Amino acid sequence: VPLPTQIVIKSKNFRTILHWYYPPVFETPHFTVEIKPYNLGVYKTISTCVNTSAHFCDLSGEIEDLFSSHWFRVKAVLESEQSEYVETSEFILRKHGEIGPPKLHLSRHSDSIIVDIYHPP
Secondary structure, three states, rough: OOOEEEEEEEEOOOEEEEEEEOOOOOOOOOOOOOEEEEOOOOOOOOOOHHOEEEEEEEEOOOOOOOOOEEEEEEEEEEOOOOOOOEEEEEEOHHOEOOOOOOOEEEEEEEEOOOOOOEEEO
C-alpha cells in the first residue's frame, strides 16, 4: 500500500488543517490520522479523521496548548491492507500558525471618528 506523501500542516487564525497527497489507485483509499501532544507523549486517534476518504483533516479542535509541540501521522488503508504511518515534523501552533490582520471599520459620527476592530475572519 503506497504511503501518503506531501504532508503539510496549514494554520491560519487558529484553523489548522493537515493535508496530504495520495496517488490514484483503483480502490478508494481511506485514511486515519493521529496526534501526539508533547505532554501526552503517545499518539491518539483523531476521531473525526478515522476511515476518512478525504485527503485532509481538520486539527483545529485537537490542539489545546498553543506553546506545546505536537506531531501528527497519517496512514492509508486499501481494502484489508494498510500502509505504515507517515509522521509530520514538530508543529507548534504559536510558532507555525499564522494570524491575519484584524478587520477594521471606520465611521464618522458628527465630529467623532469611531474605529471598530474585529478579530480576523
